[in-house]
Amino acid sequence: MKTILSLYRAAMKEFFRDRMATFWTLAFPILFIVLFGFIFSGGGSPSYSVGLVNQDNGPVANQLASVFSIPKALTVKPSNLDIAMANLKKGQLDMVIVLPAGLSDAVQSGGSAQVQMYFDPSKNQTNAQIEQNIVQQIVDSFNKGITQQKTVLTLQTNSITSHNLRTIDFLMPGILAMALMQLGLFGTAQPLVSLREEGVLRRLGATPLPRWHLLASQVLMRVTIGLIQTVLIVGLSVEVFNVQIQGNYLELLGLVVLGAFTFVGLGYLIAAISRTVDAAAGISSAVNFPMMFLSGVFFPLAILPAFLTPIVRALPLTYLADAVRQVSIGSVPDFPIMVDVLVLVAWTLVCGLLAARFFKWE
């Protein structure tokens, strides 16, 4: 155990002192999250035009309507529903807020009511998210003003396109899955082949060190890196971009560990069939690109043409992205979660066995 821990520490030091490895496995996915989070939001303080439809006109609704005109970021234009929705579709409005009839009565009688918000994520996903945050804050502060504890007003957001997810919600699990894949490709296959090519494995073979000690330490180290990636990606998404994690963090952790094993296994398999670092780099890239674009990391599987379906279904990243997305943001599953898990387990076993069979230490 002491030997495995020493090897583990050595591998961690090697990893964190290797700028290329840290860039691809840690900085790169973070860059993705930050880029997607900010790229559409532009600079300075944004201003949004809001179509306010007050169908209630009761005392609570009127007060709420006046609250919406306080934030500088919102330019409120009172309107009726049909005109407002038409303008939203034309892009003349960024969002429409509807205070439904009966809102005042409901609140005054001690019940609760829903404020409707409409926006078009297909026009500008990141803005939609920021708008939603602003409106949510307004509703929250209004709630606090009315009661001390009880939530009387809830905000229901309605996307006028088919699905209700913000881009960042959709992307975060995909980027997490992609990061785990790249840990397996660029963070495993190449470093391993380079250890072999430089003769480090051979040198270790000249000591009484059992090979499984080395293997265990290397896999442990990579699973650790996978967990660090997860903390960074999920933490950043939740804290900065307000992504809501719907599922259980333990389930997410389990999936991350399974995904790390799957792709580290794939990395070992690539290392097993690559004679040189260049070959490993080539194969890794050849595997990386189709997976990045055909596994539903950046866009839903539904938009891919049907003839690609067999490829999509063959790729392990498809299942990891789907499983992570289901668990983290509660999206509509492409496959039942058990299918995702079983496919990933199968990939892990097949890669592991093939790698064990063909991996050469010298």
Next chain:
Amino acid sequence: MGNGTSGTSAIVAEDLRKHYGKTKAVDGISFSVGAGEVFGMLGPNGAGKSTTIEMIEGLRTADGGSVSVLGLRQPKDARQIKRRIGIQLQTTALYPRLTVMEILDLFHTFFPGRKTIPTSELIRIVDLDEKKDTRSKALSGGQKQRLSVALALVNDPEILFLDEPTTGMDPQARRQLWDVIERLKAQGKTILLTTHYMEEAAQLCDRVAIVDHGKIIELGAPADLVQHHFSEIAIQFQAVGSANDYRGLDGVTHVAAEDGTISVYTADVPRTMAALLAREATSGTLRNLNVHTATLEDVFLKLTGRALRD
């Protein structure tokens, strides 16, 4: 030393063979190394030295023959043997981003339950004090080789294996490593080394096996080998004239002429020299006159017809 079965022999190799396709890399090599002995395998690149040493270390399996190390058998007892020996490989590869100290500390954990030499002492033995916090990829070739020797010493090995330890080093770095090896030799360490440097074998080894084409072609103490093959010493000079002009000189056994250089072989240098000088004083000039004492290089040249470093 050793644990009995092979007496005072630390290593016994018998009829070792290794074939790669039709190439016989090692073609029936046998020798034994006594406890406390420094034994060298001298030969050109590709002679089969590294393959032989690696079969003895247990890094390669032999196609034929047998190896006993410290009374244990290869490959059956390979792990047990590796615990007790120290191996320095021909190409030194280490974790590039770990420091000298970190790598040595790591290697200590590979020998649980065995007494090891502390890192600080290893660093002192190989003179790497100034570089102990340097990452291995920033070390010079000579420093890397010394670190590699230190790694081979971590488990205070009963036998030290050095495969071409000074290849590619500049003369100063080579001297420095020779000093390290000589200190170990003085401590009574058993060492098996391979080299294609004649001076290295002559300087460090108690006995040398000259290896060519996978076979040992000569084996003995360096001085004895030279003595045996070159009982005469050559007087060399450049002169106008042919070899025949010098055959009649006092004490000369034979004469060779090559590229204008005449080599006159004699068992009695002063007598032949006197006769040569007396004659040349009247008949012409001698240029580049020198007395050449034979070396292992000459032994190799004589045995194979080729120079060692071709």
